[in-house]
Amino acid sequence: MAASTQPARVVVIGGGLAGLASAMKLAELGSKVDLISLTPVKRSHSVCAQGGINSCNDQTRQLGDDEWKHLDDTVYGGDFLNHQPPVKEMAFWAPKVIELMDRLGVPFNRTGEGFIDRRRFGGTLYKRTAFAGATTGQQLLYALDEQVRRQEAAGAINKFEFWDFLGLIQDETGRCRGAVAQNMNTMEIRSFPADAVVVATGGCGLIYGRSTMSVFCTGSAASRCFQVGAKYANAEFIQVHPTAIPGADKLRLMSESARGEGGRVWVPRTPQDPRSPRDIPEADRYYFLEERYPEYGNLVPRDIATREIFDICVNEGLSVEDDRMCVYLDLTHIERSELDRKLGGILEIYEKFQGVDPRDEPMKIFPAVHYSMGGLWADYVKSADGGLEAGAPRNHMTSIEGLYAIGECDYHYHGANRLGANSLLSCIFTGLFTGTSIVNYAASQKSGANDVPQSLLDAAVKAQQDRHDHLLNGNKDSDENPYLIHQELGDIMTRVATVVRKNDQLQEAIGKVDELHERAMRVNLADTGAWTNQNVIFAKALQDMFPIAKALLRGALQRDECRGAHFKPDFIKPPLTSDDPVERRRQAEAWCDAFQENNEKYLKSTIATWNSSTNQPELTYEDVDTSLIPPRPRLYGLVGAEAIEEVWNERAAALAGNAQPAGSH
Amino acid sequence: MIALEPSIKNRPEFINVRVRRQDGPGQKPYWELHKIKYEREMNVISVLQRIAAQATTVDGKKVTPVAWDCGCLEEVCGACTMVINGRVRQSCSALVDRLFEENADEIVLEPMTKFPVLRDLMVDRSRLFKALERVEGWVPVDSYYNLGPGERISREDQERNYPLSQCMSCGCCLEACPQFTKIELTRQEGETEEAFEARKKAEYDEAFVGPHAISQAMLFNNHPTGKALAAERLEALIGPGGISACGNAQNCVAVCPKEIPLTTSIARAGRATTLHAIKKWFDR
Numbered sequence: 001m002a003a004s005t006q007p008a009r010v011v012v013i014g015g016g017l018a019g020l021a022s023a024m025k026l027a028e029l030g031s032k033v034d035l036i037s038l039t040p041v042k043r044s045h046s047v048c049a050q051g052g053i054n055s056c057n058d059q060t061r062q063l064g065d066d067e068w069k070h071l072d073d074t075v076y077g078g079d080f081l082n083h084q085p086p087v088k089e090m091a092f093w094a095p096k097v098i099e100l101m102d103r104l105g106v107p108f109n110r111t112g113e114g115f116i117d118r119r120r121f122g123g124t125l126y127k128r129t130a131f132a133g134a135t136t137g138q139q140l141l142y143a144l145d146e147q148v149r150r151q152e153a154a155g156a157i158n159k160f161e162f163w164d165f166l167g168l169i170q171d172e173t174g175r176c177r178g179a180v181a182q183n184m185n186t187m188e189i190r191s192f193p194a195d196a197v198v199v200a201t202g203g204c205g206l207i208y209g210r211s212t213m214s215v216f217c218t219g220s221a222a223s224r225c226f227q228v229g230a231k232y233a234n235a236e237f238i239q240v241h242p243t244a245i246p247g248a249d250k251l252r253l254m255s256e257s258a259r260g261e262g263g264r265v266w267v268p269r270t271p272q273d274p275r276s277p278r279d280i281p282e283a284d285r286y287y288f289l290e291e292r293y294p295e296y297g298n299l300v301p302r303d304i305a306t307r308e309i310f311d312i313c314v315n316e317g318l319s320v321e322d323d324r325m326c327v328y329l330d331l332t333h334i335e336r337s338e339l340d341r342k343l344g345g346i347l348e349i350y351e352k353f354q355g356v357d358p359r360d361e362p363m364k365i366f367p368a369v370h371y372s373m374g375g376l377w378a379d380y381v382k383s384a385d386g387g388l389e390a391g392a393p394r395n396h397m398t399s400i401e402g403l404y405a406i407g408e409c410d411y412h413y414h415g416a417n418r419l420g421a422n423s424l425l426s427c428i429f430t431g432l433f434t435g436t437s438i439v440n441y442a443a444s445q446k447s448g449a450n451d452v453p454q455s456l457l458d459a460a461v462k463a464q465q466d467r468h469d470h471l472l473n474g475n476k477d478s479d480e481n482p483y484l485i486h487q488e489l490g491d492i493m494t495r496v497a498t499v500v501r502k503n504d505q506l507q508e509a510i511g512k513v514d515e516l517h518e519r520a521m522r523v524n525l526a527d528t529g530a531w532t533n534q535n536v537i538f539a540k541a542l543q544d545m546f547p548i549a550k551a552l553l554r555g556a557l558q559r560d561e562c563r564g565a566h567f568k569p570d571f572i573k574p575p576l577t578s579d580d581p582v583e584r585r586r587q588a589e590a591w592c593d594a595f596q597e598n599n600e601k602y603l604k605s606t607i608a609t610w611n612s613s614t615n616q617p618e619l620t621y622e623d624v625d626t627s628l629i630p631p632r633p634r635l636y637g638l639v640g641a642e643a644i645e646e647v648w649n650e651r652a653a654a655l656a657g658n659a660q661p662a663g664s665h
Numbered sequence: 666m667i668a669l670e671p672s673i674k675n676r677p678e679f680i681n682v683r684v685r686r687q688d689g690p691g692q693k694p695y696w697e698l699h700k701i702k703y704e705r706e707m708n709v710i711s712v713l714q715r716i717a718a719q720a721t722t723v724d725g726k727k728v729t730p731v732a733w734d735c736g737c738l739e740e741v742c743g744a745c746t747m748v749i750n751g752r753v754r755q756s757c758s759a760l761v762d763r764l765f766e767e768n769a770d771e772i773v774l775e776p777m778t779k780f781p782v783l784r785d786l787m788v789d790r791s792r793l794f795k796a797l798e799r800v801e802g803w804v805p806v807d808s809y810y811n812l813g814p815g816e817r818i819s820r821e822d823q824e825r826n827y828p829l830s831q832c833m834s835c836g837c838c839l840e841a842c843p844q845f846t847k848i849e850l851t852r853q854e855g856e857t858e859e860a861f862e863a864r865k866k867a868e869y870d871e872a873f874v875g876p877h878a879i880s881q882a883m884l885f886n887n888h889p890t891g892k893a894l895a896a897e898r899l900e901a902l903i904g905p906g907g908i909s910a911c912g913n914a915q916n917c918v919a920v921c922p923k924e925i926p927l928t929t930s931i932a933r934a935g936r937a938t939t940l941h942a943i944k945k946w947f948d949r
Contacts, residue, residue: 028809039734040794042834043742102815105804105888107827114817133827138741142830146803153798161791185783214737248704249711249757250738341824345831349739352758353708432809483718526720527729531689532784534732535717 007032008442009449011179011194013165013221015041017137017424018407019200020144021431022438027148027156029439034192035148036160036181038216042145045202045214046427049137050255050346052129053101053424055094057118060126067091070128072629074422077123077301078373078415079564080603080631081234081624086380086412088628089387090429097428098130104143107132109342119260119342121420123301129421134255134345140424160192164537165221166467168197168228168403169452169460176402177452180460182468185532189464191457193449195442198404199225200431203372207545207552208498209490211369212244212253220544222376222409227547230398232608232617233411234374235548236555239418239565240498242305243329244368245353251368252353254329255346256420258363259298261339263331265289265309266362267318277320277328277362288312293637300636303417303565306367310499313366320364328362369498371423373414373565374555376405377607380412386628388433393441396434402445404438406430411605416564471525471536478524482539485520489513489542493549497556501568506557513553517546517615551608551617558619561602573598576640588643592651595633603631630655677703680761681723681771682712684731687782691851694782697731698723698771709749709756709764710738712772713786731774733786740922743835747786748775753840753920777840781849790836792848792869796878797834799870800898804891816889829884829930831923838876838917838927844910845873873910874902876917880930886937899934899941908934 008031012023015037023033037044056065070091075082102108102116108130109117118127132139151157162184169178169191178193204219205211226232243258243265244251259265266287268280289308290297298305309327313319320326331339331347336359339347350358377399381392388395396404407427414422442448492512496505520543527535561571573594576587604621611618632648635641679700687694700723701715717730736742738757745756750767756774764772780788839845848868852861882898885891902908908931917927 025809039736039742039744040790040834042794043736043744045737047741047833048737048739096811099814100809100811103804103806103812103890105815105830105885105891107818107823107830110818110820110823112820114819116814132830135741135831138833139827139830143804146797147806147809149794149798150801150803150805153801185787214742215735247708247738248706249708249714252739345741349741352740353760355760481718483714487718526727529688529729532732532787535730 006448006450008195008439009193010034010196010198010438010442011036011192012198012200013179014044014200014202014407015039015159015161016044016046016200016202016407017141017144017427018431019044019198020141020148021428022198022200022406022434023157024144024147024151025432025435026438027151029435031156031439031442033157034160034194035157036163036165036179036192038162038164038184040161041148041159042142044141045217046141046424047135047138048212048214048253049424050134050253051121051257051260052119052131052136052421053098053140054121054128054419054421055098055130055425056091056126056128057095057116057130059118060128063126065126065128067094069126070094073124074413074419075415075626075629076632076634077419078417079634080415080626081237081563081605082415083380083412083625084628085382085387085625089433090413090426092387093429093433094425097425097432101140101143101428104147106139106143109133119257120299121260122256122296122299122305123419129257129260131257131342134257134343134347137424140428164540165201165224166464166540167224167460168400169193169456170228170400171452171456174229174400176400177456178449180464182464182537184534184537187468187530187533189461189468191461193452193457195445195448196402196404196438198406198434198438199376199409200407202408204545204548205369205372206541207489207549208369208493209487210247210249210251212241212251213370218541218545219372219548220541222405223544223548225376225398225400225403226551226608227544227610227612228400229610230400230403230405231377232374232548232551233377233605234555235551235608236497236559236606237373237416237565238369238497238552239302239371239373240306240367241370242302242309242367243365244370245350245363246324246326246366246368247353252349253368253370254350254363254365256302258329258331258343258346261331261342262334263298263329264333265298265305265327265329267312267320267327271317272320272322277330278332286318296636301417301419303567304636306499307567309367326364326366329365330362331358332360332362367499369494371414371418372408373411373416373418374606375409375411377605378405378410378412382625390433391436391440393437393444395437396430397441402441404434406434416566467540468536471523471539472528475522475524478522480519480523482520482523482525482535482542485516485523486542489516489545489549492516493552497553499567501556501566502570503557503560503568506553510550510553510557513546513549517550520546547610547617554617554619555606555608559602559606561598563602575638576643584640584643585647588640588647591640591644592633592647599631679703680712682716683771683773684716684785685775686731686785687776689784690781690849697728703761707761709759709761709772709774710735710745712761713756731786732784741833743833746777746835746837748777748840749773753777753837755835755922758922777836779840779845779847780836781847790834793834793836793839793875793877795866795869796874797881799874800878800882800901801894802878802881802885804885804888805893806890818889822887826884826887828923828925829880832877832880832925833923834877835922837920837922841916841920842873842876843914843916844912845875848872871905873906876911876927876931879908879911879934880925880927883930883933896941899938902934903938903942908938
């Protein structure tokens with residue numbers, strides 16, 4: 001078949017914001033889409049996103065904001081590990097993305113005059129964030145879900161809900177020719193031949209046991225691609241959100257918008273002060289973020305807020321409770337009607353799960369694993385203006401030809417730390433932007449979805465059927481229980497690979513996780529049935545968590561530096577200590593030398609390749625495209641920041657051959 | 666909402682959980698009793714997780730883990746809806762300490778009764794989503810290209826629409842509605858998948874569409890572009906299984922976990938369909 005004479009046939013895996021945006025756009029471009037999802041797409045994890053979606057806008061522009069500043073905040077917040085051409089493209093698309101979502105009916109909060117209202121989020125000084133109450137992710141997802149339903153009614157999209165993606169179909173050249181998936185009720189395994197496959201399956205928080213993520217976010221789909229040759233990048237960069245509600249089954253997110261609307265984080269100055277929080281006078285409260293970061297206050301980037309909360313509880317012993325670590329997040333000074341209008345959804349969550357009204361009493365919160373900045377490595381084609389070349393088939397193509405990765409499971413946009421309200425943007429943007437790339441790729445192929453040899457399809461299905469059957473019947477003498485192994489994995493990962501990382505602990509964890517992986521491969525299932533067998537589906541997901549967990553631990557071990565969410569106290573760059581101007585200047589020079597040297601070594605993407613004979617990841621490092629905004633020290637709140645900045649700007653100016661300071665546009 | 670008693674007296678050491686199980690569609694349901702250790706701050710999800718890990722009944726019999734659906738665990742996805750102690754709700758926000766106030770002896774878990782059981786507590790709610798298609802619950806935009814912003818929307822309209830837009834398709838309202846009755850079809854021998862789907866759709870299209878879908882119709886009819894399809898939506902609500910099937914029991918609004926004003930939507934739909942019918946009569 002000359003593929004270009006027929007509509008492209010695309011399999012999209014995952015029905016969150018990225019997957020739905022992709023499916024919808026592909027349908028518009030005339031493709032036939034098979035949309036595969038573990039859950040009815042309307043229930044995807046994107047519903048949990050609360051705070052909002054960023055773009056520069058008419059208001060911020062008049063205060064001096066523009067797309068370049070959105071790009072700058074994003075890469076500075078991400079500690080320059082972001083790939084700048086895709087981020088630039090995203091920042092320039094952002095206003096258009098919000099306008100499209102507005103047209104699709106998202107009930108964004110409005111100003112008195114009827115314009116879209118905005119609030120401030122972390123890591124920026126501008127009010128860029130559009131929001132729909134405190135359930136923005138849900139509202140954006142529903143708007144896309146509705147369009148996909150519309151396209152489904154028109155025959156362009158075929159949804160396969162409660163289907164588990166099991167693996168890729170690859171021909172002898174390695175090119176991806178489709179996917180194999182399993183019906184989670186009938187347990188039927190079948191092939192879905194395609195011109196291209198898009199993975200939009202989100203993050204891997206379940207590796208940590210409990211996180212803010214939904215139960216589907218196991219990372220297993222990305223892992224299944226990783227294990228057959230797709231590279232995986234920056235696995236060690238996991239965002240720990242500063243504010244979550246601790247729970248036995250899940251750590252529930254308490255959105256950054258609570259701080260964006262004026263929420264203040266504090267602890268009593270007296271450890272475990274027995275007084276009720278409302279009886280503690282201002283003088284006895286320690287607003288530690290505001291004191292330590294006067295410029296950004298409670299809205300410092302997430303990695304910093306998380307470390308400070310952790311530090312207050314662990315090192316300073318100022319946790320509000322003595323048997324459990326938590327700090328206060330206080331909204332009680334804000335008018336109730338205002339809270340209900342802008343934050344209703346999240347306040348109800350707190351109230352429902354904690355039985356306390358956060359309008360009357362400060363919330364108790366603690367950090368929790370939240371987002372995977374890393375993900376499947378994917379390519380892009382840089383345009384002449386420094387963004388992405390629209391329609392280039394290689395945009396977002398993984399290292400497997402014909403396989404695309406978008407949304408949280410790609411790796412370009414958020415660097416070492418994601419800014420709040422940029423994730424919804426990157427998910428929708430990548431879904432929309434890659435449509436033409438995928439269609440152009442499909443059109444350029446001589447052999448398409450209809451030409452995949454039956455033998456290839458049969459073999460791919462058989463391989464998955466064999467794995468399935470072996471899990472049901474192959475380990476009769478074993479007493480390994482997948483749920484208990486998952487708990488153990490989660491405990492280890494949470495202990496060694498969240499806020500603070502130490503090499504001896506990581507090394508030890510690698511050994512333990514190897515051992516757990518072997519045990520996970522011989523689980524004996526309580527359910528060997530052939531109908532709605534959730535036990536076997538979970539067992540497969542569990543087994544596939546290990547390659548990602550291993551890449552994560554190995555990446556963290558080998559990265560001897562602090563960058564964004566990856567924090568190793570043994571490699572911290574010390575603040576300046578001297579008050580003497582000459583000595584201080586010398587210290588600042590030395591600081592900048594060390595910074596530069598460190599960047600040469602570590603300002604690189606970690607690229608993991610899976611070795612299936614050793615069952616281990618192999619790591620290499622790849623340069624990051626920082627061609628638009630030269631990397632500079634990230635100095636939020638550091639002692640001596642002004643002196644360091646001065647030295648740095650002089651050097652940057654000398655390098656650029658003009659007097660323009662770095663980072664200004 | 667009242668704060669939990671900080672020291673609920675007589676916290677049990679163990680929790681008895683009675684689960685109504687069913688091995689597959691059309692099979693005979695049966696009860697099973699599980700006993701798990703009480704922990705602080707448990708919800709029904711963590712109870713079911715413990716049951717899955719233990720996979721043994723109170724009599725020490727090895728059993729398969731109970732199947733159930735869940736997703737976000739924070740009551741925004743709607744997946745984990747089931748009947749708990751006789752009341753339909755989400756299992757994530759059903760806190761064990763609260764359930765003890767209702768029934769101190771045991772927690773009783775059953776699947777929703779208005780949808781076909783797939784297995785145990787899992788039901789097939791595809792009919793619920795089909796109803797959204799029936800009322801064309803979407804904004805008929807020209808394209809997904811960048812064509813500038815949408816119309817300005819007053820704060821008042823936003824505040825009217827946002828609560829309706831929070832419907833998470835959980836199905837509580839349908840479970841509670843006396844007019845919404847179960848449809849369970851089985852694929853006949855020799856029937857193709859497509860033919861079976863078409864037969865299901867035809868059957869669903871005749872039956873009551875449900876309060877959730879009526880409310881979505883009103884949501885989109887109150888959107889500046891969405892209302893381009895207002896007449897089509899009202900036609901769908903005038904037909905069989907539409908607004909006239911509502912018996913005004915008002916159970917829907919009572920059980921909605923998001924407190925969506927479903928009966929207000931139904932009343933608005935009633936008025937709008939009447940006006941639409943009169944207008945049509947004059948336009949003949």
